[in-house]
Amino acid sequence: MPVRYAEVDLKTRYEHIALNEARVPGIVGTTMKVVELVVEQRAYGWSPEELHFQHPYLTLGQIHSALAYYWDHREELDIDIQSRLERVEELRGEVEPLSLAERLRGHGPGQRR
Numbered sequence: 001m002p003v004r005y006a007e008v009d010l011k012t013r014y015e016h017i018a019l020n021e022a023r024v025p026g027i028v029g030t031t032m033k034v035v036e037l038v039v040e041q042r043a044y045g046w047s048p049e050e051l052h053f054q055h056p057y058l059t060l061g062q063i064h065s066a067l068a069y070y071w072d073h074r075e076e077l078d079i080d081i082q083s084r085l086e087r088v089e090e091l092r093g094e095v096e097p098l099s100l101a102e103r104l105r106g107h108g109p110g111q112r113r
Contacts, residue, residue, distance in 0.1 A: 016065035
């Protein structure tokens with residue numbers, strides 16, 4: 001079960017941002033990491049208002065706080081984002097893609113045969 005950032009007491013000077021035990025910044029009261037919100041903003045070009053529409057459980061205050069945290073810690077968070085993207089590519093290289101026939105039969109990971 002993911003740790004909610006409200007359960008972590010490593011506070012920052014940003015009202016809505018806390019660090020987990022691995023010192024990864026996240027939005028208090030949620031399981032969302034700051035980098036997840038930033039990646040969405042970059043990928044889709046979403047404004048804070050659009051991010052709020054896509055994540056109605058986040059307040060605009062939480063979103064703006066997360067974005068402010070990112071811009072104040074941009075270099076270290078960009079390194080984190082890059083390492084996460086590289087890890088995704090590594091994992092993609094380790095997994096054999098299913099053929100169309102296998103996907104149609106429903107023989108994917110976690111599915112019963």
